[in-house]
Amino acid sequence: MQNKVVVTGLGLISALGNNVNECVAAFEKHQSGVDKIKRLKTNHVELSVAEIKSTNAELAAIAGLSVELSRSILLSYIATKEAIATLPANFSTDFRTAYISATTVGGMDKTEVFFENYVDDNNASNIEFIRHHDCGKITDFVAKEIGIKGMVTTISTACSSSANAIALGTRMIKQNLLDIAIVGGVDALTKFTLNGFNTLQILDTEQCRPLDESRVGLNLGEGAAYLVLMSENVAKQLNQEIFCNVVGYHNANDSFHQTALSDDAKGPTLAMQGALKKSGLQANDIDYINMHGTGTRNNDNAEAIAIQSIFKDKIPKLSSTKSFTGHTLGASGAVEAVFSALAIKQGIVFPNYSFEQPMENLTILPEKIFLRHQDINHVMSNSFGFGGNCSSLIFSK
Amino acid sequence: MAVYINSIGQIAPNSLANEEQIIAGKLTCIEPDYSAFFDSRTLRRISRIIKIGTTSAMMALKNATVEMPDAIIVGTGFGCQEDTSLFLRKLITNKEETLNPTPFIFSTHNSIASQIALQLKCHAYNSTYSHRNFSFESALLDAYLLIKDDDAQHVLVGGVDEIIDDSFDLFTRIGYLKPTDIAGEGASFFVLSDVKSKDCVAELKSIEFVANTEIATIIDKAKTLYHEYSIDAIIVGSHPDHVHQNDQDLIAALKIENTIFYKQLCGEYATSSAYAFATANTLLKENKAVKNVLIYNQYANSNHSLILLSAC
Structure with missing residues (x-):
């Protein structure tokens, strides 16, 4: 007998706001978080990014934590605390609880500051920054702060990282190995990732235009998002509000190129088909797709081809939310899972703000305006990344 | 359903035929000739951790006579440090200009698992865990769950980390490496299956x-x-x-x-x-x-x- 897995808590911090409600309000007002670089110290001021406006000191004040921590820890902690707000104080001791996080560059924001001195001076003094470098540090720190005494782990599969964290938590609850899983991911904006993507020439200097024929690249963002998953029985026992069920998940590899998707979109197609199969749903049951939709030529083309091949002439409502949030890398799967849960619970369709001109030879037409009161029963969320890592999730009412 | 360990592929600082290899105070992997495992272009582009990880993975598959696994899962505590350090240093010394993208491309933690998938043209489940001393354990748990849940029959799973000069220096200074520790590295991969092979113990x-x-x-x-x-x-x-x-x-x-x-x-x-x-x-x-x-x-x-x- 497999447990039904439900979503009972959401936490989110992004360029749109410091919590779920602020982020949704920004969408409703069509206020994108993308702007020219203001906070990050970089020479590439020509680029547009989706920065969280708060400084580390301001984030530390919100979190009630030390300003010496990495930005990633501060973001992760703030979103995790929001997600677990409705859990009783004893949740981690009375229930089998895991904390499963995800990130691509961990505490790189600290490492890169340290290395500025270290390249010239082997005895550079701010050595303590290095303690923040590894991915596991963020997860361990937050797990300890919220009192987790069980399983903790961190997934790092590039831009699909937190989608895989959601899938792992779901699988373990389904198989009755856990009662509760707090799952999600985080990435702070860093010079390391900004310059990395810049060398690949896939960053837009203006607001990105996902799914638009004129698109030239993505905007990096930053943020953290976490979901509380639990078995339906535990949710009832704890009298939790249920946002939706997690019904489908699939991880596949495109196995084509380290940083680009194949023209026939094998990985994205397998991920979406696999998630549908796991959920027992048919393609035409899906009411809304929150696409990966980064705004690069390659991603959007491949994703659209995969969607058209699966959904044929019955393509559901769809959009990419990245022209609002930027691409939050390891956090993006969880950020968009939060939007997917809200789409079901509140009947929202999120807008693909910057869309004007359909992609050549493709029929994909994203939603342009924020919609409420839609009848949305099943949502698919896609996350594809470097290394060919492709994951799709399906949430249901 | 039982989960059998059907093979091992390992590149380590020692082997049955050799003494432990210690270079500059670090237990350093005894590496094979990679030309049998990679084409020359790939070999030039990928760093040592990807070489030891991918090669160990290929050895494990060969030893299990499994050509195409149903899942590839890697645990790495610190990931691709050599490329991360290289890109970071260039970024600073070149003041963010004229950077080579290759080290960045291969700096991501999932580079090892994805290189294995690329070598095999494997479209199956592919994941990477990076959580300190739980990295391999997490990968192993994931493999165990996939087999138990009947999502996979043969899972390639392993743990890999490298020691580089920067991490040796920094880990010593912050105490990740204690004075009594010898710094080490290695790649150990396994094929786990729901059926027992003839050499399985x-x-x-x-x-x-x-x-x-x-x-x-x-x-x-x-x-x-x-x-x-x-x-x-x-x-x-x-x-x-x-x-x-x-x-x-x-x-x-x-x-x-x-x-x-x-x-x-x-x-x-x-x-x-x-x-x-x-x-x-x-x-x-x-x-x-x-x-x-x-x-x-x-x-x-x-x-x-x-x-x-x-x-x-």
């Missing part, structure tokens, strides 16, 4: 890892396993000359005579429990009197793991 019975927990709780868990499986050997993550207090406590509590240390062979690194997992397999193969082996690993007195293998 062990099955994975149990895996658990918990954070923020006292050693007393872990000893209780270990005692429960001890009574359930009558464990007759224990492998702990210490150098025999410097046995960690937690290891001493666990050994004393379980009263198991057959205690094996391995850090003198592979050194200290985040995924050294993958080396221990290989050691447990070898033990079960070479000493038929041993039936149940427990592997204990810990980090910072708070994060502990217990892995149990049984002869089959």
Whole structure:
């Protein structure tokens, strides 16, 4: 007998706001978080990014934590605390609880500051920054702060990282190995990732235009998002509000190129088909797709081809939310899972703000305006990344 | 459904034929000729951790006579440090201009698992865990779940970390490497399957890892396993000359005579429990009197793991 897995808590911090409600309000007002670089110290001021406006000191004040921590820890902690707000104080001791996080560059924001001195001076003094470098540090720190005494782990599969964290938590609850899983991911904006993507020439200097024929690249963002998953029985026992069920998940590899998707979109197609199969749903049951939709030529083309091949002439409502949030890398799967849960619970369709001109030879037409009161029963969320890592999730009412 | 360990592929700082290889105070992998494993263009582009990881993975597949796994899962505590350090240093010295994208492309933690997929043209499940001393354990748990849940028949799973000059220096300064530790590295991969191959000697019975927990709780868990499986050997993550207090406590509590240390062979690194997992397999193969082996690993007195293998 497999447990039904439900979503009972959401936490989110992004360029749109410091919590779920602020982020949704920004969408409703069509206020994108993308702007020219203001906070990050970089020479590439020509680029547009989706920065969280708060400084580390301001984030530390919100979190009630030390300003010496990495930005990633501060973001992760703030979103995790929001997600677990409705859990009783004893949740981690009375229930089998895991904390499963995800990130691509961990505490790189600290490492890169340290290395500025270290390249010239082997005895550079701010050595303590290095303690923040590894991915596991963020997860361990937050797990300890919220009192987790069980399983903790961190997934790092590039831009699909937190989608895989959601899938792992779901699988373990389904198989009755856990009662509760707090799952999600985080990435702070860093010079390391900004310059990395810049060398690949896939960053837009203006607001990105996902799914638009004129698109030239993505905007990096930053943020953290976490979901509380639990078995339906535990949710009832704890009298939790249920946002939706997690019904489908699939991880596949495109196995084509380290940083680009194949023209026939094998990985994205397998991920979406696999998630549908796991959920027992048919393609035409899906009411809304929150696409990966980064705004690069390659991603959007491949994703659209995969969607058209699966959904044929019955393509559901769809959009990419990245022209609002930027691409939050390891956090993006969880950020968009939060939007997917809200789409079901509140009947929202999120807008693909910057869309004007359909992609050549493709029929994909994203939603342009924020919609409420839609009848949305099943949502698919896609996350594809470097290394060919492709994951799709399906949430249901 | 049982989960069998059907093969090992390993690149480590020692081998049966060699003494341990220590270079500049670090236990350093004895590497094979890679030309049989990669084309020359790939070989020029990828860093050492990707080479040792991917090659060990290929060896494990060959030893299991599995051509295409149903899942590829890698654990790496610190990921691709050489490329990360290279890109970071260039970024600073070149003041963010004229950077080569290759080190960035291969700096992501999932580069190893994705290189394995690329070599095999494998479209199956592919994941990477990066959580300190739980990196390999997480990968192993994921593999175990996939097989138990009938999502996969043959899973390629491994742990890999590299030691580079920067990390050796920095880990020593911040105490990740204690004065009594020898820095190490290695790649140990395995094919886990729901069917037993003819050379298989062990099955994975149990895996658990918990954070923020006292050693007393872990000893209780270990005692429960001890009574359930009558464990007759224990492998702990210490150098025999410097046995960690937690290891001493666990050994004393379980009263198991057959205690094996391995850090003198592979050194200290985040995924050294993958080396221990290989050691447990070898033990079960070479000493038929041993039936149940427990592997204990810990980090910072708070994060502990217990892995149990049984002869089959």
